[in-house]
Amino acid sequence: MSATIFPVGHYTGLRSSDDGPAHTVRIGWRQHRLDENAFGTWVLAHGLPANGKAAWAEADLRAQAGDSLDVTAALRKLAGEDLITTVDGDAETFARTHRLGIYFVGLGNSPQEPDQFAIGLPGLGTAATVDSDSYELWQWGSIAPTLWHSCELRASVTSRDDRTVSAHDAAGEILGDLRLLVASGCAYLDAVVSD
Known part of the structure; x- marks a missing residue:
């Protein structure tokens, strides 16, 4: 069984700054700024309602992204900022x-x-x-x-x-x-x- 991916955080909108616009996602009191590639991958990590209660794995996310996103780079960035988490058998820790x-x-x-x-x-x-x-x-x-x-x-x-x-x-x-x-x-x- 493959690990189930969950997005973490609350989307707070598109914000502008001196560095240009970025999507922001809040975890606790901290805001994370995401570029289009990372944000698109984070959105796809939510899964599809039609999938119901079934697991949503990295392969499902990649299939939905197709060639439109660099999923590998985005997942690395998102995981490094705790904006996604995977559950692979240890649901208690999660x-x-x-x-x-x-x-x-x-x-x-x-x-x-x-x-x-x-x-x-x-x-x-x-x-x-x-x-x-x-x-x-x-x-x-x-x-x-x-x-x-x-x-x-x-x-x-x-x-x-x-x-x-x-x-x-x-x-x-x-x-x-x-x-x-x-x-x-x-x-x-x-x-x-x-x-």
Whole structure:
């Protein structure tokens, strides 16, 4: 299984300076300036909503980029600035060092699809419709200090007398939910920043 790529940071727009315009991405309190090549690769690292909860690997990113970007150079730059991260089996370390930020508001479910929940903006429409697990992560993940706290919560809620779910197991489950939320533009990852 190949490593799953996640973009890290919150896009804050195109800014001008003496060096010319650059796209800025915030992690914690720090702003990172990206040229067009790095920014394009960072955007593609979000994945495609149609991919759902499936892993998004470097090969998928390269296939989408084609010849339009120098993905090798961009990935090196992005990794050096912690603007992308890869999860290759150790979901716990990833969950302990990252937190979730959200976009939009919850629009609820409908009588026609009671197990699907809409996320978007009232009056403007739905950005994504997700299942209850993804919605729960989106809804509560932004108030948890780390994704690991969300994993612990999911484990405690899904454990039963006859079946115990560990936070480590929940971390593996959350990766798919997170992929869907990030690819749909409903959430972003931020690094856990100590004071």
